[in-house]
Amino acid sequence: MQEPETKAVMEWSKSIPFVLSANLHGGALVANYPFDASPEMTHGKASLSPDNAVFVHLAHTYSDAHHKMHLGQPCKDHILEKFPEGITNGAQWYPLTGGMQDWNYLETGDMELTLELGCFKFPPASDLPQYWEDNKDALVKYIEQVHMGVHGFVHSTIGHRLAGANVRIPGLRPVRTADTGDYWRLLMPGKYNITVAKGGYESITEEVTVPESGSVSVNFTLMAGDPQHWSSAYDFRILDNIVKTHYHTTSEMYRELSELENKYSNISEFRAGDNLDTMTLHQLKVTDQLGSSEETKFHVALISNLYASQSIGQEMLLNFARHITQAYAIGEPIHISILKNTVLHFIPSIDPLTDKVITLNKDKEHCNIDPLEEEFGDSLYDYLVKKNPNPLSNYTREKAFIRLLEVEKYDLILELGAGTEQVLYPEVSKDLFEKFAEIYQENRDQSYTNYKCPIENDNTVHGNLIDLLSETYNTPILSVGVACCKMPQESDIANVWRSNIHSIMEFVKYANTGVVGYIKDIHGKPINTATVAITGLEKQYRVSRNMAYYKVMLPSGEYQVIIRAHGYMDKIMTWRVTKGVLDRKDLTLTLREVVNTTTFRSEQMSGGVYEMIVDEQDPSFAHVIGLAVDMNSNYLKGVNLTVRSLNSPHIISWNTSDDQGKFVLRVPLDMVGHEVRVSATLDGYINSQRHIMVRDKNDLDNAETANVLFKLERDGKVLGMPRLVFVMLSGVVGVLVVVAAAWCLTCRRQQQRDYFFTQLPNDDKKPLFGYNDGDDIVRKPYYDEEDIPPSESESEDDIVFSTDREWKPVSQKE
Secondary structure (H helix, E strand, O other): OOOHHHHHHHHHHHHOOOOEEEEEEOOEEEEEEOOOOOOOOOOOOOOOOOOHHHHHHHHHHHHHHOOOHHHOOOOHHHOOOOOHHHEEEHHHHOOOOOOHHHHHHHHHOOEEEEEEEEOOOOOOHHHHHHHHHHHHHHHHHHHHHHHOEEEEEEEEOOOOEOOOOEEEOOOOOOEEOOOOOEEEEOOOOEEEEEEEEOOOEOOEEEEEEEOOOOEEEOOEEEOEOOHHHHHHHHOOOOHHHOOOOOOOOHHHHHHHHHHHHHHOOOOEEEEOOOOHHHHHOOEEEEOOOOOOOOOOOEEEEEEEOOOOOOOHHHHHHHHHHHHHHHHHHOOOHHHHHHHHHEEEEEEOOOOOOHHHHHHHHOOOOEOOOOOOOOOHHHHHHHHHHOOOOOOOOOOHHHHHHHHHHHHHOOOEEEEEEOOEOOEEOOOOOHHHHHHHHHHHHHOOOHHHOOOOOOOOOOOHHHHHHHHHHHHHHOOOEEEEEOEOOOEOOHHHHHHHHHHHHHHHHHHHHHHHOEEEEEEEEOOOOEOOOOEEEEOOOOOEEEOOOOOOEEEEEOOOEEEEEEEEOOOEOOEEEEEEEOOOOEEEOOEEEOEOOOOOOOOOOHHHOHHHOOEOOOOOOOOOEEEEEEEEEEOOOOEOOOOEEEEEEOOOOOEEEEEEOOOOOEEEEEEEHHHOOOEEEEEEEOOOEOOEEEEEEOOOOOOOOOOOEEEEEEEEOEOOEEOOEEHHHHHHHHHHHHHHHHHHHHHHHHHHHHHHHOOOOOOOOHHHOOOOOOOOOOOOOOOOOOOOHHHOOOOOOOOHHHOOOOOOOOOOOOOOOO
């Protein structure tokens, strides 16, 4: 139960947005900062707050200005209590729950220290002047710190100062504005994304840099949060995106996209039957100078409804198509720049069950919709891994979707899903795509989120599909959950759009960040076989077929790059990528004239195979390093890895994975700069193959061809047996059946040749046809036709059967 005095102080602290405070104590000589409490409540273990850097600075400010505190000398009665430099974390000193400094920081955003001013709790009155002398400079210095960081005012668009607005920085405690609209946020020097929000107003986020001098003033202006004001400010007053929103069936969606083609015909083309694939999956293509060559442009696809139950995704797709076409039409520079460098493909309603789901659930709120049948995403995955095939399906849509990936060769795909607010990205080159995912999340406006995401959300199968498509078709896919609810109420579609518009836009804007250019030889001829590899990324970037043009979309940063082509010398470069800048770098490669004949070559290896021996000092080999896991990302031990060239069945190198799933393959230097085929096999799992570009370990500071990932799927069982065993056993049984059938047929033919005649007893040997003893009969033995003994002339004409009428005695005269 709270004491009245305690409750009064707590209410008073909440009524005024204090910025900085101090709790003055006696009994020690130290500046104590939060937290006092810790989860373990373990003595001697620090418990640090998100603003620990600021608290340490404040503690040092006081201690360093104090005449004695900074010395860190213990009090005489507590000789074992030592505080280096006169500061300490509360929990590290001794843990305490319910401390005032912790409560002030967590509940009000006020930064408070507990200042222990001397070794005595009740010093003699004669010592008070000395206490004042020791502490007065430190108190003034401490109070001056209220100006460190960022401060300013929050106004409405008509100039009213807004009290009670929240000022938030990701990962830190929020503060609020005072009655006069002013705010103060103590920060160390650096860059911060500051968001200001207040009920009834649109939130605003700005990047603010706190200088080394320690203070900067920034004012914020909030716009009224009604749909019309918001649409005018952020969505070019496209009221269809924000007013009277509803779910579109497939035919309605196609009609809306075709109307965009009619309205913005110079940049839009609705493709619905120009080939077999677009007959199945209609799409809207948007780009500047429609009809001109697209070889030098990024191709970015926005897709929705891989799963029919996630209907909100295609509404976001339609809204963004309206947004970017309208922005181009009114001359927005950023949007024009994007479409000059990019072809956007809008592909909605991929799952054919979309209409049925919308019809059954319209005018309702269904956050967790159970699939009516197998959804397209699951069917596509089963088709690709040849698992649980549906004998009643010809997989027309799945094949059309795969052909789109093969033909269009998208540089990046953004899937707009639902049921979560997570962003899934491929495991291949995950460090790169994780940055894209972070960009999306950082720009999502959570103030419009009206739904809670389910605690359990198993995305394993969907993640496997993303990995499989990315690895097989070299097309990275980022799957974004635009809302926790799969199918929010139609009136909430506008809120989902307001929450995601900036994220989608920032994602697409990265088509303006990266490096592009041509790769040619010294005579200016395009080198169509060239590839661009980036250190630490498994993804390889190939040049276009005609003009040998490469396009690499990258977040800002510094990258080590190697450019290779068969027969040419490698080129190693360092790229410095700046956000919002698409740098043009045309490259020239020179022919490789000198070949080191002393290096090992694959065809020189005994038998073409050699056991893996890791020797990082051996200059005659390059290495391929990777990881083998199952579909749940568990390490796989004993996976057999083999390396073959693309045009030969002979094994060049082999090895097995260790307990952690890691493997190293050694390949001869003549394979450097070439693709090899790496196979992974393990009993009980489906075999996997990948094409890998071999990189020389000496090219980039001993950087081998790393991050080669194999995800093996368990081989299902048939009739309780592993699939492979079942197939082998079925083959053996089939062979036995064929052999048995052939044997039976042979026996039957032999039986037909044995006539089964039985010899008659001697007393029963009577002629079949009666004759008289006087008849002159010529008796001859009976032979089967094939058993007739040949005559001396070996002619069948010498054998004559005659009757008695033809047999006449010949006279001597004749």
